Amino acid sequence: MSTSVTTATAPPAAEPSIGGPPAGRRAPAPRGGRRRRILLRLLALAVLYALWEVAARVTRNPTFIPPPSAVWHQLVETSSTHDGRRGYSGHLLIEHLGVSLRRILVGSAIGIGAGLVLGVVMGSVAWIRVVVEPVVTFIRALPPLAYFSLFIIWFGIDETPKIWLLSIAAMPPVAVAAAAAVYSAPTALVEAARALGAGRRQVIRDVVLPSALPEIFTGIRLAVGVAYSSVVAAETINGVPGIGGMIRDAQRYSQTDVVVLGLFAIGLSGLLIDALLRTAENRLIPWRGRA
Template sequence: MILLLWTVSTNSKWIDPLFLPTPQSVWFALLDLLQEGYKGSSLLEHIANSLNRLFLALILALVTAVPLGILCGYSKYFRAIFDPIVEFYRPLPPLAYYALLVLWLGIDDKSKVALLFLTGFAPLFITTASSVQKVPRDRINAALTLGASKWKVFVFIIFPSCLPDIITGLRTAIGVTYATLVAAEMVAATSGIGWMVLDASKYLRSDIIFVGIILMGTIAMFMDWIIRWFQRRHFLWVGTED
């Protein structure tokens, strides 16, 4: 219905093509980007640059937020140290402190990855810490009674119990990180989908803007679908939605 309304309204000249291009012009713009690229880089290179920044930041967030979240959820002393720090910067708009990251790390990918890392760290940390606190204490005490060390309790009891919630936190982290990625590329970048959309807006290329928006939404939906598929396949007892 949306596509039909879009086609009828634009081809009937109800809306100025400058503000809303026709589906045909968007399609031809996509074909042109696939063949010619944009500003010296192919469309796949722009997508790859964006995803490279995103995945690097998510990997860093996973390997730091999950272990630290488990420790903070298990120990009130660790939680007293790290939880106020995370709760302080979590509500801040990412672009508010991005200027500092640019000053410290430069305008290249280091500052962007650092911004995305901080954005994805908070939801993963909070979800993990909250999940640890929900693990039944009887389960932990039973493992300790049977001779398990604290290390084995973390690895074989707490972490598997928290894994479904960690995956859910990862979905949230991907969403906020992906939105921040586009904003970061619009502020200071020379490649990426977000930069391409911003640069096209300077020349009133609304067809390229729509191509970028559609690609960004499609990639985000695909990544979320992968996470939901993994949940349905490995955590059937959680009752994830279709």
């Protein structure tokens, strides 16, 4: 009696489609999706502009809600020389913004560098984390103006207290993010590297830091945002030229349109810098978001 034997064969592996994205890399967004997002954002801006115009017409109080035309007029006035007056307080708008961006850049760089070193140490050495973590949390909870007065007493009213303020404000987000990322590094990869003979520094450099970079970049973006939100506080004293100093000076004279213009300048430049950070993140961490 003969028995028929059927052998199960594994299905052939699916071949990658021609022209498709390589394995492990996200497919680029279709052009239709990008156009839809752009149109939605333009529509949202148009709606916000219309609401702003309606609110200004209803209140009829330019000191409370200045109309868009008034803010545009101040943009032209502060960006040029009219009737012998150059910009605002003798400086053009781009000069005010440039001084503030320089302060933010220097302060953020110092704070990010200190936070990165502190976070790696906190995430790598348990007893240092136990000692230092409450201090970092305490500093993060303090509003910038709380210790800015102390810096003025120590360093005067020149650039030094402003840089110190922005540095201290930018340090905690990076330190917390780096410490959490380093502490939660993949245990299997760390043990495998040690089994292959890697020392402590090599493990941190080749295993821990690459796995922690995505979260560290998130902390860097948060730190730059905190520095931006602190620039007005940093420029409350002797802040002209500076966009925050311009806002504070305009507030004293109830120039709401200048205040709104300064807020737009800070916000738009912040969006630009955040976009640059996103681009750098995508270039330096291509493995982020892979399946």
